[in-house]
Amino acid sequence: MNTSFLRISIWVYLAIFFAYLLGPLVIMSVTAFNSSGFPRMSPWECLTFQWFGELFQDQRILNGIKNSLIIGAGTVALSVAMGLAGALMLTQIWPKLRATYYTIIIAPILIPGVVLGISTLVFWDRINRMLGLGADSFLSNGIFLTVIGQSTFIASYCMLVLVARLQRYDMALTEAALDLGATHAQAFRKIMLPFMRPAIASAAVLAFLASFENYNTTTFTFGEYPTLTIELAQKVRYGITPAISALAFIIVALTVFFALLNEAKLKRQELVAAARKEATVEELAGKIKLPSFFAGNMAAVLLVVFAVATITVVGTATAYNPAQCIADVREQKQLEAEQRIQELRKQREERRKQQEAQEAEQGEAQSAPKPSNNSGFGNVFAPNSLGGDGDDGASDTESEPSNNSGFGGVFDPNSLQSDQ
């Protein structure tokens, strides 16, 4: 009784936890496929892929992605190199200084990105002036500044990742290489670097992601090269469209894909290692007996499922034509709008009759309220103007989905109020 209650609580907790974590992502992903002009999940209108098409026609977004990729690559190269140097230094430095050194090199993580952004801008601007270069010099280039600015703290992240691996490195291996005749450079390249490779890969991925998503440092340094996050932020300022949801969906899908791919690869290595351990010398000398790719590899199975789903979706996208559905929805909306207009007309008619009746009762002295009432609500209550708005909204749905007022006065709060 007690235990079952506990178990149920745990499940409920887990459900809430994951809903909290993944809910927004799921909803955002779904909105990318809804034909509604504003990103929303309900009411569901039509399944559409038009937002993806729109996304890839948006030059600013594409340019932002390009800049983000360039800056990401630069940041990865710089941060990993600096992180590795920092990590090596940490293992070599005089033990008494180690704690101090560690604090100093970790500090950029704790400094707000905004401060780093401003300081990068100011510092390089000074250098630029000291060298007597103009505003268009390399040192004031947005890509250069952003890479430098982001690397100031991303290098610290990289160092943390690399130090963890480096602590497991046996310095005797370097000594052994030296002893066998290698130079320091050879020992580094042939022994330490291969050992560090997995950590370097992790650090590179981490650095790239950190660079890609960075906003607060980049916002000061991007100059003429806005990154994707900067572009998105600027776009959202002027209203959000499902095209951004489509972009988010692509990013989520890529993340899931690479996570699964990595997991499947790791699992496979594990299985191969286990097989090698059991294998005899003869088997090793000949062909290694590989386990089939899927045996005991859940991630690989999921990966294949994922790939099939992707192919299906893309296939559907090319074959599917939502035009009929969208037309239906438009028709329906038009009908709804007309119906509502009829209702409004009726209401207005009744009200006018009531007013006329009142006027008839109260005499001619109080005829003034009528025009003032009309002007107070503007043209909203004018039957003709409402009808016109409704028509415009229906025809605009296709050509200008980003237009919030596309549905005309029908969904306007003011017009709704008039219902009451």
Added chain:
Amino acid sequence: MSAGVGVDLENLWIRFGDFVAVRDANVNINGGEFFSFLGPSGCGKTTILRAVSGFLDPSEGNVLIGGKNMKGIGPNKRPTALIFQNLALFPLMKIWENITFSMEIKGASAAQRRKRADELLDMIALPGQGDKLPSELSGGQRQRVAIARALCAEPDVLLLDEPLSALDLKLRQHMRTELREIQQRVGITFIYITHDQGEALTMSDSIAVMRAGVIDQIADGKTIYNDPNTAFAASFVGENNVFRGKVKKVMDNEVLISTNRSGDLVARVSTANQGKMSEGDAAMMFIRPEAFTIAPTGAAGDHFVTARVNHEEFEGNAFNIFTEGEGGKEIKVSIPNHGQSFEDHTGQNITLEYETRNAVAVPAGELAAE
């Protein structure tokens, strides 16, 4: 001895700050010799090895390899190869790549390396294992791979830093024989570091006994065992019963020592100390457990000790008798097992006899920690 390359340490001092790790070491290692540094951990023997291999610069003095001063020559330029305590096999390389790493550095082709690796793998009795990773081998196999890797560099001097310490007893004993065989086959100089006197005694041509940075004695195993220079050497190498006292009388190469608790006993003065001990000096004498025999009760003299038996042990090849002499003096006696009937002496008083040549007197000094 084949004509290998010798190693000389001249007035070698190594300091770390105020700490003196090696104090004025003078060692002359002949070419082709199997030379061991024997001492407890922290005595500076690994430091000497690192100075020879070039990872450490001496504070004073010189390291000469083949008569050539090694000052300023890095580890990668010295004709030495070091076998590390933890072996330091490259974990990500296959066995054959590990073995031929020194060739890869020199730019040898993969085919050449493969061929050489196969030869060496045959030599260390691991044929066909070249494609495995170090983690897939057992401890003893890894050990042999480390040796092959060092030999592949064709060093003039092979340095071994307690390479057997991580192995279990059986394997350790097996590897002793194997190391000795390999050394004799390749004929190069081996410098071996160990704290295990058994290893040092069984394998070495010469042994240097070290204590706290100082070399106490350099000699072959037999001499060190039978004729130690110092109290430390006597107590560190093999088991020994120590008797403390003062020199009562000097007679040629023998002394009569008035021991603190076991009366006056006679002993031979160790070779290095002959003529250096005089009456009244504090002295120590050492008698090995196996040097005692049980004498008829009541026998007395300057080579008899009486003691009460505390308990006895049967070790298979010998009977160990733990006795308590006068004044609580502990004496261990080991009687070889020839299949004779053996009487249980527990609780009895027995008289122990020894031959004078088996008792060694040295000036009083520091003993090895138990």
